[in-house]
Amino acid sequence: MKTVRTIDELRPELAGEIGLVPTMGALHAGHRALFAAARRENELVVASLFVNPAQFGEATDLAAYPRDEEADARVAEESGVDILFAPTAGELYPDGFRTWVEVDDTGAEGAARPGHFRGVATVCLKLFNIVRPARAYFGQKDAQQAVVIKRLVRDLNVDLKVRVLPTVRDPDGLALSSRNSRLTPEQRAQAIALPRALEQGREAYTKGSDAVAATRSSLNGLTPDYVELIELDGATLLASAVRVGPVRLIDNVLLKGALT
Ligand code: PAJ
Numbered sequence: 001m002k003t004v005r006t007i008d009e010l011r012p013e014l015a016g017e018i019g020l021v022p023t024m025g026a027l028h029a030g031h032r033a034l035f036a037a038a039r040r041e042n043e044l045v046v047a048s049l050f051v052n053p054a055q056f057g058e059a060t061d062l063a064a065y066p067r068d069e070e071a072d073a074r075v076a077e078e079s080g081v082d083i084l085f086a087p088t089a090g091e092l093y094p095d096g097f098r099t100w101v102e103v104d105d106t107g108a109e110g111a112a113r114p115g116h117f118r119g120v121a122t123v124c125l126k127l128f129n130i131v132r133p134a135r136a137y138f139g140q141k142d143a144q145q146a147v148v149i150k151r152l153v154r155d156l157n158v159d160l161k162v163r164v165l166p167t168v169r170d171p172d173g174l175a176l177s178s179r180n181s182r183l184t185p186e187q188r189a190q191a192i193a194l195p196r197a198l199e200q201g202r203e204a205y206t207k208g209s210d211a212v213a214a215t216r217s218s219l220n221g222l223t224p225d226y227v228e229l230i231e232l233d234g235a236t237l238l239a240s241a242v243r244v245g246p247v248r249l250i251d252n253v254l255l256k257g258a259l260t
Contacts, residue, residue, distance in 0.1 A: 042134060
C-alpha cells in the first residue's frame with residue numbers, strides 16, 4: 001500500500017476501475033467491510049483518510065476526533081487497500097476556497113447538525129472528482145449520509161455507482177463507531193439501549209403498529225435527538241440519534257426492502 005498526501009502525487013497512481021472508500025480514520029471492522037467490498041469489485045482500491053473540518057459543527061467535537069494514522073494505515077493495508085490518500089486540510093481547502101455543495105431538505109441528522117451534510121457532500125464530491133472512482137462505498141450505519149450522497153450523484157450527474165453496505169456491530173448489537181471509544185464502561189452499558197430500542201421498533205412495525213413510538217418508549221432513559229423513518233432507494237429504515245454522556249450515537253435498522 002502506498003500513502004500519498006497530495007493530489008499531484010495521487011493522480012499518476014490512478015488507473016483501471018477504481019473503488020473509493022472515503023473515511024475519517026479511527027478504522028474499525030465497519031470500515032474493513034467497505035474495504036473488502038471495494039477489493040472484491042474493483043481493480044484498484046483507494047481509501048481516503050481525512051478528518052473533514054467542514055462537517056463538524058462544534059470545534060470540540062473536531063478536536064476530540066480520534067486520530068492514529070499509523071494504526072489506520074495498518075488496517076487499510078491488511079484490508080487490501082492499494083492507495084491511502086491522507087491529505088492535509090490545506091490540500092483540500094486551500095486559501096480562497098469558496099464553493100460548497102448545498103444540500104436541501106435533510107431532516108433528522110441534517111436538522112440536528114446544521115451544515116453537516118453540506119460539509120460531507122462537498123468533501124465527497126471533491127474526492128469523487130480527484131479519484132474518479134467507478135464505485136464509492138458507504139455504510140448503512142450513516143443511512144442519511146448514504147441518501148445524501150446518492151442524491152448528490154444523481155442530481156449533479158456524477159458518473160459512479162454508490163454502494164451501501166450493512167452496519168457492522170459488536171456481538172451485543174452496538175453499532176461500531178469511532179465514538180464508542182469515548183464511552184466509559186457505564187455509558188457503554190447504557191448505549192446498548194439504542195440498538196435494542198430500534199429492534200423493538202422493528203418488531204412493532206412487523207406487527208403493524210407504530211415503530212417510532214415503540215422505539216421512543218424503549219430507550220431506557222436515553223434522550224433521543226430524533227427517532228425517524230428514512231427512505232433509501234425503496235428501502236425504509238428506522239433511525240435514531242441519542243446522547244450518552246458527552247457522546248452522540250446514531251443507529252438505524254432496516255424495516256422494509258433491501259440496500260444495494
Ligand atoms: P467515517 O465515520 O470514518 O465513516 C466512513 C464510512 O464507514 C462511512 O460510509 C460510514 O457509514 C461507514 N461506517 C462507519 N461505521 C460503520 C459500521 N459500524 N458498519 C458499516 N459501515 C460503517 O462517514 C464518514 O467517515 C465521513 O462523513 C466521510 C464520508 C468520510 C466524509 O468525510
